[in-house]
Structure formats: structure tokens, C-alpha cells
Amino acid sequence: MVRVLLADDEAMIRAGVRAILESDPRIEVVAEAADGHQAVESVLAHRPDVALLDIRMPRLDGLAAAAELGRVAPGTRVVMLTTFGEDEYIARALAGGASGFLLKSGDPRELLAGVHAVAGGAAYLSPQVAHQVIRRLDGGGRMARDAAARRRVAALTPRERQVLGLVGEGLSNAEIAERLRVVEGTVKAYVSAILTRLEVRNRVQAAIVAYEAGLTHGKD
Template sequence: MSDRIRIMIADDQELVRYGMRLVLEAEPDIEVVGEAEDGASAVREAERLRPDVVLMDVRMPGVDGIEATRRITGLYPATRVLVLTTYDLDDYAFGALRAGASGFLLKDTRPAALTGAIRAVADGDAVVAPRVTAKLIELASPRLPGPDRHDAHSVLSVLTTREREVLQRIGEGETNGEIAERFFLSESTVKTHVGRILSKLGLRDRVQAVILAYDLGVVGR
């Protein structure tokens, strides 16, 4: 099928790759086109295969998942990266998000959530799990530079009041549905606001919006 989502799995554990392949190949719209056992081979295989989505472990020998993510998203922007992490590796996952990943999943994510996340990312969205996002920020924020309030005002001046409110809720990890309910809007209206925010601020996706919201102090640390 030409419309299948082409997936590459990058993980240094063969058993993990095998398990993910079994789960993904059971889906009619997903095709696993390759595997990589470390970051360097992930970059090489991404160049050769040009997959739609890479499932990327963060801790691998040699070139780790963060650097591999940076190289892949820099060289092949059409290829999206989903980071795989565990709670004790949240700091690594945050680094990968800064490197250009489109989201992150826990390694114990249920199969349905995994495939749903892959479809969302392949469709141009980003996967930001609210509770995990909060923990990522909690761990990573002490090492982030403090926001420059003057710069924050300058950056955010291009947004309307409503768009600033939506950006804050994005930073808090709320979904479009939750934002719509909070402000008594339709989900399509919220989606429009999100799209305008990304366009005005020059952001690639929702993940970058979360990071910017914290960097600028839109969301409290």
C-alpha cells in the first residue's frame, strides 16, 4: 500500500525492536521499513530509507538518540522522530525534543497509544503527553536559562490575547479538546489558533510551542 506510514525503529535492544515490529506490522496502515541498533546507524538508515517516522531510543552506544535526532531532523525535515523514554530518562527526552523530535512516549506505552501517536506525528501533529510533559519540565527547568522578560514581550507581541491564552494552555500540556472546553470554543477553532501561533512564532510543531512557553515564562517554572 502506497499510503502506509513507513517506520524505522532505532533501539540498541534487539528484543525491544522485535516487540515493536510485531505490534506495528499488525496495523494495516503501518509498515516497518528498517531497524537501527545505535544512533549512527539510525542516521545512515534514515538517509537510505527516508522513513516517515523514526521511533528513537535516547540511550544508545556511540551516537545517542539526542544527537541522532538532531542530525536526522536537520538533514531530512520530512522525517519525524518519536522519542522513546522511561521516567528515569526524562532529561534525555527533553534534550531530544530540543533537538527536533516531534514528541515522546514511554516504553511501556500501550500498543494502541503507540500506533495512535505514530499516526498523529505522520499527519504533522506532535505528541505531548500532559503528565509526562510536566515531569520533563520539572526535571529540566533548573538547567534552562531564565526567560528575558523584555524578549518575551517582543516575541509574544505578534500574538492576540486569545492566542497567548492558548499558548499558555499548550505549555500546561492541555489537548485541543481541553482548551476548547476551557474557553467555550470548538476544537476546530482551537486548531486554527494553534496553527496561527506556530506560524507567527516560526515553530515547527506543538512540542516546540511547549518548550518556548517555558523558556519565555508564559508557563510558571
């Protein structure tokens, strides 16, 4: 069972999102919040697996709440859910430690898939957001970023590079373990080491490094 906190300042939006989440018997909404402060307090009280945060909320917005949760409740993974898909919001969310970014205008199936993926240890971006991230990476300075990423990845062992490539493809720890025919605990150890050696905060940032270094199938 995936335990979820839902934070949005609009009650009707919360009701709609909750209905979608609870249509999946493997998901339980354990608490709701109407602003970022309530979200942080509720996470500390309920310790959910996933915190689903709107970006624009009063008192403390979702981006600031995500950063605070990264400090006080690192065991809860954060997914941003918003109507706003601008590059600035995406960049700030990922830099702040979010593991997923979903648009409210997306398919409800994306919401369920994203929650399960993030709860399972993977990163998840809605297709529209993934397109914007890739477009951003393909902009100016691409060659310099690619070269820097390849230098960082060169410091990894061959197995760590293999695991990083699979992280970049969006696979969870369990899926990577199945692919490599190892136990999931071994994959967790590899991922932890990779994050430390690359000096990144989460799997999304590691996936971006994998993309820039040419370790994923989506890289030309």
C-alpha cells in the first residue's frame, strides 16, 4: 500500500485528485493539506510514502515545502502536481529534490503511474514535462554539459554506469534488480553510491546526468 499526503489550496481540486488516487486499491490518502506549512506538519505526523504537492499554495508554496521536506523528512518522496509547466518551475522543483513532476491537465493514469513509480524508488516526469526537460538540455551549452557529464560518469565503475543508465531510463530499483538479476538491496547500494559520487540529490538529477553522458536510449 502506498500512503500519500495530498496538498492543494483548492478543496475541489483535492477532492478530484483524491478520487483518482483512491480508485487504485493500492493507494491510500492518509492526509490532506491546504498550504505548504500544513503539508510539512502532516508529513511529520503521518510519514507518508509520497507527498503530492501543488506548487502555488499560500503561506509556504509547494517548492519551498518540498525543500523543507527534503531536510526534515527525507524518507517521504515528493511529487509536484501543478497546472504550471514552465521551465522555471520544473528546474526549481528538480533542484529542490522532487522525484516527480506531473501536470493537472495530464491523463489520470499518469497520476497513478507517477505515484507508484516514485514510491518504488524511481523518478517520474509527465510526458509534457520530460519533453521540456530534454528541450532544455538540448539548448545552448549542450556540448560543454555533455563533456562535463561524461567526466563525472567516468569516475563510476562499469556496473555503476550500467545502473545509472537504467535509472536514466526510469526503472525502479526492483526493475533494475530484475534486469541485472541481482537482489534489490544490491541495487539500492549501487544507487546510493552513484548519488554520492555524482554529488546529486536524487534520481531525477542522476537521470539528467545519465542523459547528458549518453547512457540512455533517448540520447542521440
